[in-house]
Amino acid sequence: MNPLPPHLPDHPDRLWRSAEPKRSYDVVIVGGGGHGLATAYYLAKNHGITDVAVLERGWLAGGNMARNTTIIRSNYLWDESAGIYEHALKLWEGLEEDLGYPLLFSQRGVLNLAHSLQDVRESVRRVNANRLNGVDAEWLTPEQVKEVCPIVEISPDVRYPVLGATFQPRAGIAKHDYVAWGFARAAADLGVDMIEHCEVTGLDVRDGRVTGVRTTRGPIAAKKVALAAAGHSSVVAGFAGVALPLQSHPLQALVSELLEPVHPTVVMSNAVHVYVSQAHKGELVMGAGIDAANSYRQRGAFHIIERQMAAALELFPVFARAHVLRTWGGVVDVTPDASPVVGLTPVEDLYVNCGWGTGGFKATPGVGWCYAHTVATGEPHPLNAPFSLDRFTTGRLVDEHGAAAVAH
Amino acid sequence: MLLIACPWCGPRDEAEFHYGGQAHVAHPDDPAALSDEEWARYLFFRDNPKGLFAERWSHAAGCRRWFNAVRDTATNEIHAVYRVGEPRPVNS
Ligand SMILES: Cc1cc2nc3c(=O)[nH]c(=O)nc-3n(C[C@H](O)[C@H](O)[C@H](O)COP(=O)(O)OP(=O)(O)OC[C@H]3O[C@@H](n4cnc5c(N)ncnc54)[C@H](O)[C@@H]3O)c2cc1C
Ligand SMILES: [Zn+2]
Numbered sequence: 266m267n268p269l270p271p272h273l274p275d276h277p278d279r280l281w282r283s284a285e286p287k288r289s290y291d292v293v294i295v296g297g298g299g300h301g302l303a304t305a306y307y308l309a310k311n312h313g314i315t316d317v318a319v320l321e322r323g324w325l326a327g328g329n330m331a332r333n334t335t336i337i338r339s340n341y342l343w344d345e346s347a348g349i350y351e352h353a354l355k356l357w358e359g360l361e362e363d364l365g366y367p368l369l370f371s372q373r374g375v376l377n378l379a380h381s382l383q384d385v386r387e388s389v390r391r392v393n394a395n396r397l398n399g400v401d402a403e404w405l406t407p408e409q410v411k412e413v414c415p416i417v418e419i420s421p422d423v424r425y426p427v428l429g430a431t432f433q434p435r436a437g438i439a440k441h442d443y444v445a446w447g448f449a450r451a452a453a454d455l456g457v458d459m460i461e462h463c464e465v466t467g468l469d470v471r472d473g474r475v476t477g478v479r480t481t482r483g484p485i486a487a488k489k490v491a492l493a494a495a496g497h498s499s500v501v502a503g504f505a506g507v508a509l510p511l512q513s514h515p516l517q518a519l520v521s522e523l524l525e526p527v528h529p530t531v532v533m534s535n536a537v538h539v540y541v542s543q544a545h546k547g548e549l550v551m552g553a554g555i556d557a558a559n560s561y562r563q564r565g566a567f568h569i570i571e572r573q574m575a576a577a578l579e580l581f582p583v584f585a586r587a588h589v590l591r592t593w594g595g596v597v598d599v600t601p602d603a604s605p606v607v608g609l610t611p612v613e614d615l616y617v618n619c620g621w622g623t624g625g626f627k628a629t630p631g632v633g634w635c636y637a638h639t640v641a642t643g644e645p646h647p648l649n650a651p652f653s654l655d656r657f658t659t660g661r662l663v664d665e666h667g668a669a670a671v672a673h
Numbered sequence: 674m675l676l677i678a679c680p681w682c683g684p685r686d687e688a689e690f691h692y693g694g695q696a697h698v699a700h701p702d703d704p705a706a707l708s709d710e711e712w713a714r715y716l717f718f719r720d721n722p723k724g725l726f727a728e729r730w731s732h733a734a735g736c737r738r739w740f741n742a743v744r745d746t747a748t749n750e751i752h753a754v755y756r757v758g759e760p761r762p763v764n765s
Contacts, residue, residue, distance in 0.1 A: 499721035510717040512694070513746070557692035558675070560746050561723045566674045568688040601717045658713040 280446050281325075281453035286460050289486035290318045292640060293478055294493055295465045295501055297321030298330040299441070299626060300618055301493035302448035303633020304640070306364075309455035311634070312641035317457045319449075320480060322464035326445030329495050330626070332563075332595035334518050334552040336531055336540065337627040338375045338436035340395050340402050345651035345663045346604065347398035352648055353631025354435060360630055366447035368439045369545055373530050375436035376410060376417075378580075380425040380536040387667050388431045395433070403432045414530050416583050423579050425537050438531060438542050444629060465494075468504040474613040475505060491616045491640045496561065496596030498619035507610045509619060510657050511598045514555040515565035516623055517573075519592040523547035527583065535667075537576035549587060551577055555597065555623065565594040597622045602656075604663040607636055607649040616640050617654065678754045679732045680740050693729030695719040696741040697761065723747050727761050 292308060294301045297319045308314045319325075337357055339350035361368050379388045388404065395402035407419040410430045419427045453459055460482070467479030468490065477486040494501045496513045524547050533540035538554040553573035556565045570592055578584055600606060600620040605628070607618045618636045621628060635646035645653060656662060675687035701707055701715055720726065726746050731739045743753040743762065753762040 497723070500723050508714075508718055509721075510719075511721050512719060513721055513723075558687075558728070558744070559694075559721060559726060560749055562747070562749055566687055568674055568686075657717045658709050660709075 280450040281459050284318070284458035284460055286318065286320075286463060286480070286482050286485055287458065289477070290458070291316040291487070292489045292491060293317075293485060293487035294319045294491045295478065296328070296493035296495060296497075297325045297449075297459065297461065298328045298493065298495055299326060299445055299448070299629040300495070300621070300632055300636070301491075302326065302445055302452060303629050304491060304493060304618070304636045305457045306448045306452040306455070307633045307637035308641060309452055309457055311637060314641055315456035317452075318485065319452070319457060319459050320463045320465055320478070320485075321459075321461045322481075324461050325449055325459060326442065329595040329597060330441055330445050332518065332593055333441055333626040334540065334542070334550050335438045335441050335626055336375060336436070336533070336542065337370075337439060338433050339400050339627070340375070340377070340391065340431060340433045340436065341665055342391050342394050342667055343663050343665065344398060346665055347395065347400055349631050349635065349648045349652070350628060351398065351400050352634065353628045356630035356634060357439065358435075360444075360447070364447040364451045366443065366450060368443045368447055370437065370439040371545070372435050372437040373542075374413065374432060374434045375531040375533060376405070376414060376430040376432050378410070378430045378532065378534040378536070379428045380534065381428070384536060385428050388429065391667065392431050401433055401435050403434075405430050405432050414528065414532055416527055416581055417532060418580055418582055425534075425579065427580075436531065438544070440545070441626060448629075448633070465501055465504070468501070468615065470505050470612055470615075475615040489614045489616065489640055491618065491636065493618050493636070495619065495621065495625070496598050498598050498617070502610070502617060502619075505610070505612045505615055507612060507615070507617070509606060509617065509654070510601055511606075511620055512559050513561055513596050513598055514558070515560050515562060515594045516553070516555045516597045517565040517569055517592060517594040518550065518552040519570065519573075520544070520548040520550050520590050521584070521587040522590050524549065524587065532580065534576065534580065537580070539573050539576040539580065541577060541581065548590065549584065555599065561596050563594050563596055599623070602662040603665040605632070605652050606654050607632060608639060608645045608653040609643075610654065675749060675751070677730060677742065677751065679735060679738075680754055680756050681736045681738055682732060685732070685735060689732060689734040691731045691733040693731060693739065696727040696729045725752065
């Protein structure tokens with residue numbers, strides 16, 4: 266290889282040190298997506314636990330963290346959900362300052378459209394529930410929807426007319442890569458080891474207690490192991506014989522070419538399975554629904570994209586001439602009640618955070634905060650206690666299908 | 674999009690089918706006799722392997738019949754298709 270020509274600038278500073286795995290850690294986090302990185306950061310920052318490794322089979326945040334449509338909101342129905350998602354939203358509001366890193370966090374509001382009488386009733390109920398929980402929420406008529414987002418078609422003469430929408434003004438978007446980099450940099454500064462290309466292939470369990478992990482880069486002992494493997498959670502928990510109520514599905518999204526600013530907010534529609542925002546650079550970002558069949562392939566079926574585009578065009582006729590630039594998929598871990606699983610497992614010192622399905626990006630700082638508490642103290646944080654694995658046995662489900670089903 | 678061979682109609686686009694999740698999950702003989710733990714297993718827990726998975730499909734926009742398939746969830750390759758009531762093929 267030729268040496269670099271002398272006129273080229275030096276490589277910019279690395280955001281974090283790439284570490285070699287040590288033989289043991291106080292805490293090993295499996296999965297270097299947003300949740301794993303945020304958990305590492307808060308373990309170090311809030312609990313002073315810095316002998317921590319984040320193990321990532323690919324590159325940091327190359328999973329769903331790099332593939333999501335970045336919608337952030339907290340307008341979920343039940344008190345339990347409002348608790349953890351609103352905690353996350355409050356953290357988002359101070360996160361750029363806390364991490365000392367720009368995140369392009371933009372509180373441009375989110376509209377959740379209602380297209381049927383049933384939608385209207387559920388939406389109004391959700392607005393009332395949100396307000397009781399201190400979450401900002403409004404019910405808007407079709408005309409008010411048009412004021413917030415002038416390009417939405419509100420004519421009654423379409424297949425699924427817009428009958429109104431819930432609006433959360435504090436909701437919005439952020440730049441997912443920057444969020445991952447911000448957490449990784451801040452955690453590494455506090456002493457956390459970021460270890461990429463290190464796949465966990467086994468968990469060592471002795472007398473009902475986890476003692477370490479097997480990896481493609483050798484065995485690593487650990488006092489505690491925190492799983493944060495999103496779509497692969499069933500696989501890694503299975504190494505310790507822990508069954509999770511998850512099904513892994515592909516979820517797709519796409520972007521258009523760069524356009525002038527036309528779309529000032531975020532619009533989501535559960536009924537027609539599409540959600541749309543415009544990124545800072547100018548691309549329209551659109552998400553679809555999950556593929557019905559289980560799969561670990563990071564690509565989905567084309568007919569899903571076709572339906573999603575049909576829905577988008579009915580809502581936004583102005584998009585008719587826009588071109589799709591790129592489509593992609595991630596693998597999401599879906600639970601029976603559309604709520605996550607965060608907490609202890611039947612194996613001692615083994616913790617699980619999974620089941621965020623199609624909507625875990627928005628929770629990144631909140632879940633990092635609460636999961637770090639759970640791992641550090643060995644007790645669930647009050648905000649994730651309702652999301653324990655045993656709710657499927659006790660029957661205390663947190664059914665968020667209305668607020669989360671397809672959408673984010 | 675998957676190309677799925679309905680045992681009655683032959684290969685058709687995935688869009689014609691409806692997915693039914695894991696195959697061979699029997700309803701408990703005596704539900705009242707189960708512990709909460711066992712009932713939760715039946716109700717909420719399904720296998721989620723990265724690899725071979727026996728699953729149900731219905732040819733919703735075709736003959737409307739249910740059947741089973743063994744598909745590799747890591748590659749989406751379908752290894753076998755068989756009728757309801759038949760055992761899962763051994764080599765797949
Ligand atoms: C197309 C799409 C759109 C979405 N849109 C939104 C949205 O608008 N708003 C929202 O809130 N959420 C959204 N989500 C969901 C959100 O992306 C996820 O819920 C969230 O990213 C999950 O947490 P994570 O970031 O830690 O996951 P990931 O980034 O997937 O992290 C898990 C990591 O674990 C690693 N891993 C797996 N197995 C192993 C192993 N054996 N050893 C080591 N490492 C391993 C993976 O490589 C991966 O990097 C969307 C998801 C997709 C796919
Ligand atoms: Zn058929």
